[in-house]
Amino acid sequence: MSRGFSLVEVLVALCILMASTVVIMRMHMASIRAQSYAEGLTRAAGLATAKLTDLGGLPLDSADLGQSWHQDPDNPVRESGMAFYRFWSVRDGEAGKDVAMYVAWSGKDPAEARNFASQEELQASRCPRVVLREFLFTPDW
Numbered sequence: 001m002s003r004g005f006s007l008v009e010v011l012v013a014l015c016i017l018m019a020s021t022v023v024i025m026r027m028h029m030a031s032i033r034a035q036s037y038a039e040g041l042t043r044a045a046g047l048a049t050a051k052l053t054d055l056g057g058l059p060l061d062s063a064d065l066g067q068s069w070h071q072d073p074d075n076p077v078r079e080s081g082m083a084f085y086r087f088w089s090v091r092d093g094e095a096g097k098d099v100a101m102y103v104a105w106s107g108k109d110p111a112e113a114r115n116f117a118s119q120e121e122l123q124a125s126r127c128p129r130v131v132l133r134e135f136l137f138t139p140d141w
Helices: 007-056 119-124
Strands: 069-071 077-079 082-092 096-105 129-137
Touching: 007 077, 007 082, 007 096, 007 129, 082 119, 096 119
Parallel strands: none
Antiparallel strands: 069 082, 077 082, 082 096, 096 129
16 A cells, blocks of 8 residues: 555646635635725715715706706716716706716726716716716795
8 A cells, every 4th residue: 555645636636726726716806896896886976975965055047957968077086096977967847856966987898987978878888887866856935
């Protein structure tokens, strides 16, 4: 009876080690991508909330609350090395204005965020984005 491992046993062990290393590296890369997306999503939601707050402080007859598609004049907003683009659309209602705030940024896809000319152009893009809605009421005085 011989002592030690045969060449076949060593090769099998190395194959198992290599396969498990590949799986661990893929999981690590997936977690890095998820963390990057989560960071972009968090920053985009904060930027959308900040702009909605700014718009909420404007008079309802302000040009920024006109019924149309608006691009933020500060685009691109840079935060932590990422470029974010803010847009909003406004629809008039009986009791005020319905505002939909969009924030887009460039992700891993080749589709880059940019100043989109319309909501349809933004929707056709594959770049990640968030959408927040708010209704601004007409004062009753």
